[in-house]
Amino acid sequence: MDRPPAIWLLSDGRSGSTWLAQVMNHACQFHVEHEPIHARLNPRLTSLPLYPLPSERAVRTHYIPLFQDIRAGAYRTHRFPTEPEADASHGLIIRDIFGLMVAPEMLAALDWLHPVVAARHPADVARSKMALADWKWFTDIESFRADTALITALPDLDTVIDETVTGPLGSPGNGVRDDAATTYSIAFRRLVLEWIAGHAWFFARVDRNTVPVIRYPAPQDRLARQMGDILRIATPDADTTAPSFAAAYQRRSATDRPPDERSLLRRLMDGRRPAPTPADLAWTEAMIDRFGLRWLVS
Structure with missing residues (x-):
């Protein structure tokens, strides 16, 4: 049976991808x-590995067969069992937060995949991840060094990893007091560098002019225009003027739009935890420019 193309929504974590998938699927x-x-x-x-790197051999043995099974309906995660179910023959959206570095190879192999990138400023991503510190985020940036293709393509990455882990901030054992602010800054910068590496690698291999980029958060009118263009890839009758689109746009999870003072995110981000310093934020902006990603967050 012929099946329509699939939209592959790629992002880092805490970049609005769950919400954007919901908006894309506003008509179920x-x-x-x-x-x-x-x-x-x-x-x-x-x-x-949690975060597959460009030279991961499992792309051919695991990830491509997995996506083929998803398209055929032979594999379902059922991660959100209450989510309205639709027959994949009408359309498919695949949402990933760990796919950026293997996406170029997979896109070359699976021509029915249409990538869309959801991009949020890396400082906001890192701060949001730090607020949800009990969630298990990828922070093993040292593992990037093991991937020759990645380090060759991004030669500054090896140096920046050193600066992030043991640079001006210092780290435990280097004679710098390991107080809460220092610990926070090191963790924050690790998360920023993960964002930098994933996006820099992807756009070094995939022409940015061929990939729709949705910057989170996007105004409703701008997002409606983008959704109209994107959804026509997969279905001819996408209607972003429908009330269901507006309702999906307004709906957030408790960790995206706190409904009251007792909500999870408000309790986690109420100032009792450290926050990024001006130096952390300036470093983040420097990394965005160093790796040529200013266009992505502008």
Whole structure:
């Protein structure tokens, strides 16, 4: 049976991808597959790294067959069992927060995948991840050094990893007091560098003029225009003027738009935890420029 193309929504974590998938599926025309490339959530990937790097051999042995099974309807995560279900023959959205570095190879192999990148400023991403510190985020930036292709393509990355881990901030054991602010800054910068590396690698391999980029948060009118263009890739009757689109745009999870003073995110971000310093924010802006990603957050 012929199946329509699939939209592959790529992003880092805490970049609005869950919400954007919901907005894309405002008319419940698509099956939405959430984070299939997530070794802690997908039992088919338990032996694989949480963040697959460009030279990961499992692209051919695991990830491409997984996506083929998703398209055929042979694999479903059912991560959100209450989400409205649609037959994938009407359309498919695959949402991933760990797919940026393997996406170029997978896109070359699977011509039915249409990438869309959801981009949020890396300082906002890192701060949001730090606020949800009990969630398990990827922070092993040292592992990037093991991937020759990545380091060759981004030669500054090796130096910046050193600066992030043991540079001006210092780290435990280097004679710098390990107080809460220092610990926060090091963790914050690790998360920023993960964002930098993933996006820099992806756009070094994929022409940015061929990939729709949705900057989060996007005004409703701008997002409606983008959705109209994107959804026509997969279905001819996408209607972003429908009330269901406006309702989906307004709907957020408790960690995106706190409904009251007792909500999770407000309690986590109420100032009792450290926050990025002006130096952290200036460093983030310097990294955006150093790796040529200013256009992505502008």
